[in-house]
Amino acid sequence: MKKTLLLLAALSLSTAATAVNIDYATWDGTRQQADEALIAAFNKSHPDITVKYNLVPWGVYWQKAAAMVAGGSTFDVMWMNLDNFPFYQSQGALSPIKLDAKTAAALPSVRTAPYRVAGQLYAVPLGPQPVTVYINRALFKERGVPVPTSSWTFDQMLAAAKKLTFTKDGKQIYGINGADLQADLEYGMSFYFGAGGTGLIKKTGDSYTANLDATFAKTSQKLLDLIYKDKVSPGPQASTQQGYQMFLAGQMGILVQGSWMVSTWDQNKELDWAFAPFPSVDGKQPRPVVSAHALVVPSGSKNKDAAQTLVTWMNTSPQAQRILAQKGLLPTLAENYKSQYLQALPGRNAQTVFAQLPNSVVINFSLRSLKVLPEVLTVLSQKLNLAWTGNAKLPDAIKQASSEMDTLLKTAK
Amino acid sequence: MTRSEPLRPEPLTRRDASLKARARGSQAGLLGLLTLGAVAILLPFVWMILTAFKTPAEAYxxxxxxxxxxxxxxxxxQLFDTIPFARMFFNSVWTSVLIASLNILSAAPAAYAFARLRFPGQGLFFGSHLLSLMIPWQVTxxxxxxxIRQLGWYDSFTALIVPSIxxxxxxxxxxxxxxxxxxSLEESVLIDGGSWFTALRHVALPAAKGAIAAAWLFSFLGNWQSFIWPLIVLxxxxxMLLPVGLLSFQNQxxxxxxxxxxxxxxxxxxxxxxxMFVQRYLTDAAITSGLKG
Incomplete structure (x- = not known):
């Protein structure tokens, strides 16, 4: 008996001694509980690897990442987004990820394609994070506004927003967060794609040009009118609070935001929120934008094999997918875990999130290798922001943006 | 002892009264201005404290x-449930106190040597200290x-403390x-056979309590608020330290x-x-600054 115990102790000691320690880094504090649950499950099922959770806040995530890459010291598994992927990949800072054929085939191609360079995969996508519509059901009920159905249109949304804009107990309640719906940013772009938009930059042969066409101008005007013409949304002059803050305070009826905000609404237990279908524009099928974040293994990792095991497990294993869905988060293979996701968010009309997934769009996914993309998008955003803040007329802002974008794009290959 | 007549105040002339009224007016104006300044400084603190006790709905x-x-x-x-706040708080306190104290320990002899001694390369060494103030930290x-990485100090308190000493x-x-x-104060020590170190320890340092307190406080505050360096090396x-930890509540x-x-x-x-701890020394420094010259 004593010998057996000693043997067991020796065995456990040797296991502990050989366990590989890897560091997992994320910027998304809203899913901290889910990530910690995932890591606990992974550590349990992989005794040879010990994962440590590191939350690096969004505001400093890329500064820290750049410093670490420059210094050759790094986390083993890191969150990555499409805006930053081209830089890190082109600098050789990311390690290629090898997946077996079955796992690779199961991944959604729309979100893996942007992370594939020269046929080599450099990141495994996390669950889809689509732009969604939230409603405050208590306000809808109070104002006698019907709850949106799958055939909800932009005009019906506007009519609802008008009814939801009123004064209550000395406080202004607003219909919708128009200030967040700048047409070149993900929330506003969801309406642009829904209106038939094909992308803000057009590639013809080897050259690129700005594509701020009539669809873009018309959609932008509709969204801008929510603030200045229809007056159903606070502009920068009316409130310094952001849309989600007013929604959280019960002062906004409709909010266009991302599916990742679910845990934020938990802060206010009295908030009667629900998902609503994305409204159609001009009779076309809604096409909301979806964020395609992913996990990468930096080249500087000293434990690449263990890191890759974690990445693959987190984004494809049934256990990890189930844990995420049960926490109300969409896993990578979302469709397979629909029932768990819906059970996690009872009474929130969460099935609408699934209904919109097949038609969702990854922004600029075909342009990620364009070196000047960040500068071009910054110019566009700055010009449109002038219109959104009431400092320029929209047609002038679009004209200026188009011209400056073309100047930058002329140098692009 | 003779009893003297009590002094009778001279009757105020119209000009005196007008001057007095103007002085009172400008004093009131100054007081008003200072009050406004104090309120402007205090309001964000009051808002911060009150918001800490509000529900999210009230806060927004x-x-x-x-x-x-x-x-x-x-x-x-929620603060204590979400991040290891107590640990971060403790880390920030002890590292800030230690760095500020080590700062004084290393800076006081150096500053005294530059102020009192003459040695080869003095100008160069002093200039290099001044130069360190002129190079933005982002460059270095x-x-x-x-x-730090080559020394194997990455993710250690040594990496945080040593470069800041x-x-x-x-x-x-x-x-x-x-x-x-x-x-003259130090010369009497030297005449009595004391060394420069004795003069520093028994004369200069006690006299510099206020300046040391101010320097310690500046250093403490600088390290307490330090953000980028701890973020990078830890x-x-x-x-983790508090400023970095608190940023966890700011998502994308x-x-x-x-x-x-x-x-x-x-x-x-x-x-x-x-x-509050060093305030007494700062006040003393203000009083004893009459020593100057």
Whole structure:
């Protein structure tokens, strides 16, 4: 008996001694509980690897990442987004990820394609994070506004927003967060794609040009009118609070935001929120934008094999997918875990999130290798922001943006 | 002892009365201006403290409301549940106290030597201290980080503390003070056979209490608020400092303001305590500054 115990102790000691320690880094504090649950499950099922959770806040995530890459010291598994992927990949800072054929085939191609360079995969996508519509059901009920159905249109949304804009107990309640719906940013772009938009930059042969066409101008005007013409949304002059803050305070009826905000609404237990279908524009099928974040293994990792095991497990294993869905988060293979996701968010009309997934769009996914993309998008955003803040007329802002974008794009290959 | 006539005040002329009224008016104006300044400084602190006790709905209401309808400690509970706040707080306190103290220990002899001794290369050494004030830290951050990594100090408190021990600013601050001390005090020590070190220890340092307190406080506050360097050289959450930890409540698309304010409220306590602790010396320094010249 004593010998057996000693043997067991020796065995456990040797296991502990050989366990590989890897560091997992994320910027998304809203899913901290889910990530910690995932890591606990992974550590349990992989005794040879010990994962440590590191939350690096969004505001400093890329500064820290750049410093670490420059210094050759790094986390083993890191969150990555499409805006930053081209830089890190082109600098050789990311390690290629090898997946077996079955796992690779199961991944959604729309979100893996942007992370594939020269046929080599450099990141495994996390669950889809689509732009969604939230409603405050208590306000809808109070104002006698019907709850949106799958055939909800932009005009019906506007009519609802008008009814939801009123004064209550000395406080202004607003219909919708128009200030967040700048047409070149993900929330506003969801309406642009829904209106038939094909992308803000057009590639013809080897050259690129700005594509701020009539669809873009018309959609932008509709969204801008929510603030200045229809007056159903606070502009920068009316409130310094952001849309989600007013929604959280019960002062906004409709909010266009991302599916990742679910845990934020938990802060206010009295908030009667629900998902609503994305409204159609001009009779076309809604096409909301979806964020395609992913996990990468930096080249500087000293434990690449263990890191890759974690990445693959987190984004494809049934256990990890189930844990995420049960926490109300969409896993990578979302469709397979629909029932768990819906059970996690009872009474929130969460099935609408699934209904919109097949038609969702990854922004600029075909342009990620364009070196000047960040500068071009910054110019566009700055010009449109002038219109959104009431400092320029929209047609002038679009004209200026188009011209400056073309100047930058002329140098692009 | 003769009893003298009590002095009778001269009757005020119209001009005197007018001058007095003007002085009173300008004093009231100045007081008003200072009060406005004080209110402007205090208001954000008051808002921070009050918001720490509000529900999210109250914190985000527009137009803002000042007082919470029901005072709640829920934000403080969430603060401690979400991040290892106590550990971060402790890390920030002991590292800031240690770095500030080591700053003084290293800077005081250096500053005294520059102020009193003459040695080869003095100008060059002093100039290099001044130069360190003129180079933005952003320029040196990567080279220092590489050095730290090569030394194997990454993700250790050593990486946080050692590069911060020497401070050109503290040397310069204390140098200015030591230079203003009358030499006669130290000369009497030297005449009695004491060394420069004795003069520093028994004359200059006690006389420089106020300046040292100010330098310590500056250093403490600088390290207490230090953000980028700890963010870069520390990785483990059990070693993380408060400013970096509190930023966890700021996500890409949202900020948990009430919980952040709860953390910010608690994080101001050590600075207030530190100031109260050294305030006496700062006041003494103001009184004893008559020594100058």
């Amino acid at each position: 209401t527009w137009p803002p409301i000042w007082l919470p309808a029901k005072w709640s400690l829920a934000n403080f509970t 951050i990567i080279p220092v980080f590489l050095l 020497a401070s050109g600013f503290t040397v310069f601050l204390l140098f200015q003070f030591f230079r203003s001390l009358p030499r 990785q483990s959450s059990e070693k 698309y949202s900020v948990n303001i009430p919980v952040l304010m709860a953390g910010a409220t608690l994080s101001t306590l050590p600075t207030v305590i530190a100031y």
